[in-house]
Amino acid sequence: MNSLFKALNDDTRRQIIELLKDRDLNAGEIAAHFEMSKPSISHHLDILKRAELISSEKKGQFVNYSLNTTILEDLISWILTLKNKS
Amino acid sequence: MNSLFKALNDDTRRQIIELLKDRDLNAGEIAAHFEMSKPSISHHLDILKRAELISSEKKGQFVNYSLNTTILEDLISWILTLKNKS
DNA sequence: TTATTATTTAGATATTTGTCTAATTATATA
DNA sequence: TATATAATTAGACAAATATCTAAATAATAA
Numbered sequence: 312m313n314s315l316f317k318a319l320n321d322d323t324r325r326q327i328i329e330l331l332k333d334r335d336l337n338a339g340e341i342a343a344h345f346e347m348s349k350p351s352i353s354h355h356l357d358i359l360k361r362a363e364l365i366s367s368e369k370k371g372q373f374v375n376y377s378l379n380t381t382i383l384e385d386l387i388s389w390i391l392t393l394k395n396k397s
Numbered sequence: 398m399n400s401l402f403k404a405l406n407d408d409t410r411r412q413i414i415e416l417l418k419d420r421d422l423n424a425g426e427i428a429a430h431f432e433m434s435k436p437s438i439s440h441h442l443d444i445l446k447r448a449e450l451i452s453s454e455k456k457g458q459f460v461n462y463s464l465n466t467t468i469l470e471d472l473i474s475w476i477l478t479l480k481n482k483s
Numbered sequence: 484t485t486a487t488t489a490t491t492t493a494g495a496t497a498t499t500t501g502t503c504t505a506a507t508t509a510t511a512t513a
Numbered sequence: 514t515a516t517a518t519a520a521t522t523a524g525a526c527a528a529a530t531a532t533c534t535a536a537a538t539a540a541t542a543a
Contacts, residue, residue, distance in 0.1 A: 320406040380480045
């Protein structure tokens with residue numbers, strides 16, 4: 312869960328997640344949405360990947376990224392245990 | 398949401414939240430669960446409070462803290478919008 | 484093969500964060 | 514009033530983080 316919370320604790324990364332909600336995008340397309348340099352975006356993608364929030368697949372020169380919502384189940388479960396006070 | 402994600406991005410703070418899930422505790426009781434100094438715990442409590450994850454009430458010398466799950470609704474909503482790809 | 488494009492890696496740097504000790508504030512009690 | 518207890522604030526410092534530019538890697542196209 313540590314890497315998950317870490318990954319979510321950044322506005323740029325949350326925006327990337329929301330971009331990928333609509334459709335898969337390659338690294339360049341993602342970077343185009345931000346004023347930040349490509350290496351910085353690459354770094355954010357790496358953190359999201361480590362948290363398993365996104366996955367990547369190389370297609371020729373491009374690297375396609377897609378959202379991975381499975382890991383969010385764990386987060387929801389954790390939140391729900393808090394809400395159901397025992 | 399920024400302060401919420403920030404607050405959740407720390408193991409000690411998540412443990413504090415889980416402690417408060419069971420029952421309200423004062424600052425000293427919370428600190429007793431950790432090896433960390435009281436000022437550090439106080440600092441964590443402040444961050445949790447700013448995120449509205451906990452609230453505090455002074456009772457004599459003591460300050461009682463209690464969990465505030467209302468704010469977690471927003472988090473769940475955000476997660477759910479990600480899961481329902483549009 | 485050479486040049487171009489897409490992406491990541493490496494290394495530097497400023498900012499943020501978590502932690503500590505010492506000092507302060509506020510309340511309770513002898 | 515003087516002392517003890519609970520908690521926070523202040524200030525310092527090391528570690529982590531986000532960002533940048535320059536260099537490296539990989540694939541495509543001339």
